[in-house]
Amino acid sequence: MKIPIIHHIQSRTVLLQVRIQITIGLNHESPTGKQPVFASYLDTPNLPPKVKILCEIVANTPSLEVDRVLDDTGIRICTEDVEDVLKLSYTYPAVAVKFFRWSGYQLNDRHSPYAWNLIIDMLGKHCLFDAMWNAIKSMEKEGMLSLATFASVFGSYVMADKVKDALLAFEVMEQYGCSSDIVALNSLFSAICRDGKTVDAKDFLKIVKAKVKPDADTYAILLEGWEKEQDAVNARRTFDEMVGEIGWDPNNFPAYDSFLNALLKGSGGLREAMRFFNILKDRGCYPGIRFFKAALNECVANCDIEAAKLLWDSMSVHDDCKPDIELYNSMICLYSNVQDVDQATRMFDEMVFNHGVFPDSQTYNILLQLLIENMKLKEAQQMFTEMVKNEFVPTHANCCLAVRVFVGGGDPYSAIKVWKCMIENYDSDLEDTGNILVGGLRDLNRVPEAVKYADDMLDRRIKLTTATLARLRQGLAKAGKGAVYDELLKKWELQEVRCS
Structure with missing residues (x-):
């Protein structure tokens, strides 16, 4: 359908605190953003x-019969009923339109703007564009057209790979009594960039910027598009243009956030992103929380303590970037990777006191592993006790490591506690750790306890190795308890027969 382009658009800049969110139609996209997945009354x-x-009638009645079937129900409806039915009838546009007309008789043709917009969106999502424009003309006569209507039109055209038609729809908004201002332009760009076509928005901006002056949201939308498409080169160009057009603005952190995230995913990676982060910081501008999280993850991957400290210190001056558990875990993980026990435990101690952030399973497991690997057995035992008290379970690997190190370090009580936790929470891959515990207890001259846990292992069908049995035999023989060993051996042989 040919749409005439309107020139001489009145320019008006609107400073937006929050990017426009159009709820009509956009919640019907599939994860790929192409094939719509519509809400159903069945779900x-x-x-x-x-x-x-009414939804059942729309879904199951042929178009030619729907008026009669609806009449036969005798149902009286209100505006909200119409809206609810339309929202759940996107799969059946032809019948839904007939329902819309039928309901108009009861409402004296006084449909709500929302109901009209649902019809526009439904027709557009099914690429019924001629019917969509006919409905728009009817809305115009009723004086109900709004930006929400055209936002739906933009989204439908873009989803159908008809970006040029979306651009033309923007150009004719004035003809329909709607202002093609910066708010409308940002809505158009949002639809285009969300669909991975940021280059089309960038090209159109070159044409339209003489008529409609871009604002901070315009560039934030473009930069978010480049980030999504992982195009660091174009993100850099758009960033330079933004600074030239609107300057530096601490409130423009969504744009800075997307820009730095795009750089982070580019060939320059963390190094390039941190270079521009420092430039922003020197001007009192900061990104949002998403960049801090992504950048700290990169710092962990690259063991970059210096960059991580800079990011962490910068968050303290940014009101919207208070550390959460994910950020704390990244820092603790980073310090753990470089075996800095003091800094890792300091971060752990300040979580609750400084920011009211409570450790989770990942926090405890990172620190437990760090303390064990550095032979801080007393601290490791305290960490284990605290995490279990708070209903967090050490990983299987940490349990294995803890039993081995506690036994080797002469702390059988802690080793036994970890083993009990392990058999309570895991039901496989227990053999190696169980044999380490039993053998370790025997070596620490705790033969009765070694026998107790060996016997329990057999009851649980956890295999005792012949080497462990031999060590137990020696210990029991030395203690004059050969009969105890004979009982244990019989149990072991019976298990071997069952397993063979």
Whole structure:
């Protein structure tokens, strides 16, 4: 459908605190953003009986019969009923339109703007563009057209790979009594960039910027598009243009966030992102929390303590970037990777006191492993006790490591505690650790306890090795308890027969 381009658009800049969110239609996209996945009344619980009946009629009645079937129900409806039915009838546009007309008779043709917009969105999502424009003309006569209507049109055209038609729709907004201002332009760009076509938005900006002056949101949308497409080169160009057009603005952190994230994913990686981060910081501008999280993850991967400290210190001056558990875990993990026990435990201690952030399973496991590997057995025992008290379980690997190191370090009580936790929470790969515990207890001259846990292992069908049995035999013989060994051996032989 040919749409005439309107020139001489009145320019008006609107400073947005929050990017426009259009709820119509956009929640019907599939994960790929191409094939729509529409909401269905079948998947919607607790629907009012009246709405459910109407949805069933729309879904199961041939188009030619729907008026008669609806009349036969005798149902009286209100505006909200119409909206609810339309929201759940996107799969059946032809019948839904007939329902819309039928309901108009009861409402004296006084449909709500939302109901009209649902019809526009539904037709657009099914690429019924001629019918969509006819409905838009009807809305215009009713004086109900709004930016939400055109936002839906933009999204439908872009989803159908008709970006040029979306651009033309923007150009004709004035003809329909809607302002093609910066708010509308940002809505258009949002639809285009969300679909991975940021280059089309960038090219159109070159044409339209003489009529509509871009604002901070415009560039934030473009930069978010480049980030999504992992195009660091174009992100850098758009960033330079943004600074030239609107300067530096501490409130523009969504744009800075997307820009730095795009650089982080580019060939320059963390080094390039940190270079521009420092440039921003020198001007009192900071990105959002997403960049801090992504950058700290890169610092962990690259063991870059210096960059991580700079990022961490910078968050303290950014009100919107208070550390959370994910950020704390990244820092603790980084210090653990370089075996800096003091800094890792300091971060752990300040979590709750400084920011009210409570450790999770990952926090405890990172620190438990670090303390054990550095032979801080007393601290490791305390960490284990605290995490279990808070209902967190050490990983299987940490349990294995802890039993081995506690036994080797002469702390059988802690080793036994970890073993009990292990058999309570894991039901496989227990043989090696169990044999280490039993053998270690025997070597520490705790033969009765070694026998106790060996016997328990056999009851649980955890295999005792012949080497462990031999060590137990020696210990029991030395203690004059050969009969105890004979009982244990019989149990072991019976298990071997069952397993063979």
